[in-house]
Amino acid sequence: MWIQISAGLAPIESCRLVYLFLKQIEKECMDKNIKVELLSCTKGAKKDTLKSAFLRLNGKTAKNYAKSIEGSILWICKSEFRPNHKRKNWFIEVEAFSEEKQIDLDIKDIKVETMRSSGKGGQNVNKLETGVRITHLPTGVAVKAQEERSQYQNKKLAIIRLDKKLKEINSTKSRNINKTLWEKHQNIKRGDPIRVFKGKGFRE
Numbered sequence: 001m002w003i004q005i006s007a008g009l010a011p012i013e014s015c016r017l018v019y020l021f022l023k024q025i026e027k028e029c030m031d032k033n034i035k036v037e038l039l040s041c042t043k044g045a046k047k048d049t050l051k052s053a054f055l056r057l058n059g060k061t062a063k064n065y066a067k068s069i070e071g072s073i074l075w076i077c078k079s080e081f082r083p084n085h086k087r088k089n090w091f092i093e094v095e096a097f098s099e100e101k102q103i104d105l106d107i108k109d110i111k112v113e114t115m116r117s118s119g120k121g122g123q124n125v126n127k128l129e130t131g132v133r134i135t136h137l138p139t140g141v142a143v144k145a146q147e148e149r150s151q152y153q154n155k156k157l158a159i160i161r162l163d164k165k166l167k168e169i170n171s172t173k174s175r176n177i178n179k180t181l182w183e184k185h186q187n188i189k190r191g192d193p194i195r196v197f198k199g200k201g202f203r204e
Contacts, residue, residue, distance in 0.1 A: 001056070001062050001066040001096055001097065001099060002039075002056055002057075002098075002099050003054070003055040003056075003057060003066055003096055003097075004052060004054050004055075004094070004097070005018050005021055005022055005052060005055075005093075006051070006052040006093055006094075006095070007044075007050070007051050007052065007092050010092070012044060012046055012049060013077075013079050014092050015045070015046070015049035015050055015051055016044070016046070016048065016080070016081075016090075017073065017075045017090050017091075017197075018044075018050040018051065018092050019049055019050045020075070020197070020202050021094070021197075022050065024197075024202070025055070028065070029059075029065070032061055033059055033061075034057050034059035034062050034065060035057070036055055037055065037056040037057075038053060039054045039055060039056055040054045041053040041054065046081060069094050069194070069195070070094050070095060070096045070194070071093070071094060071192075071194035072091055072093055072094075072193045073092050073093070073094060073193055073194070073195050074089060074090070074193035074195070074196045075091075075196075075197045075198075076088055076089055076196065076198045077090065077197075077198065091193070105159070105163045105166055109137050109138055110134050110135065110137065110159075110162070111135040111137055112132060112133075112155065113133045113134075113135075114129040114130075114131065114133075114151060115131040115132070115144075115146070116129050116130075116131060130148070131144065131145070131146030131151075131154055132144060132145050132146070132151060132154040132155045134155070134158040134162050136162055136166065139169070141166065143161040144158060145157035145161065
């Protein structure tokens with residue numbers, strides 16, 4: 001599972017909350033035997049503050065745990081950065097995402113079919129099944145090659161084309177998830193917290 005913790009456009013105190021809640025997650029996941037991997041983060045303006053953090057959770061209970069912390073998190077505490085500031089309620093948002101697996105080309109995952117080549121290429125090309133169609137079974141993506149004079153060459157060309165298509169799919173997935181994360185970061189929800197922490201000791 002992927003987790004994004006975000007302060008959005010909130011002030012530095014919420015960025016401090018992102019940092020503190022990240023530490024809370026790491027502590028809880030250690031107790032639950034869930035592996036936490038920090039994939040990326042955006043640092044805040046002060047020490048021990050984060051505008052956002054993007055994590056990967058792995059383990060048998062990772063999905064249930066990720067869903068249990070999804071929503072608004074409230075920290076009730078007087079600002080340590082602005083002592084005269086009257087506000088004491090600081091919010092962040094936690095979002096859980098199913099991880100988008102990258103598609104890798106594995107020879108055991110492809111189906112190879114031969115066919116007669118069409119078009120120019122000489123008498124031999126039209127008589128023999130030198131054309132090749134390759135289907136990537138997990139995704140259903142199919143490509144073909146029939147320009148070359150031998151089946152071996154066409155198979156090699158088709159594999160190159162299939163690899164390129166799968167990389168394009170991966171690239172599109174990455175762009176889509178980055179767009180989603182940015183939109184979530186810009187429009188976090190406040191109010192109706194699922195977890196509330198109080199004071200500098202960060203007690204729930």
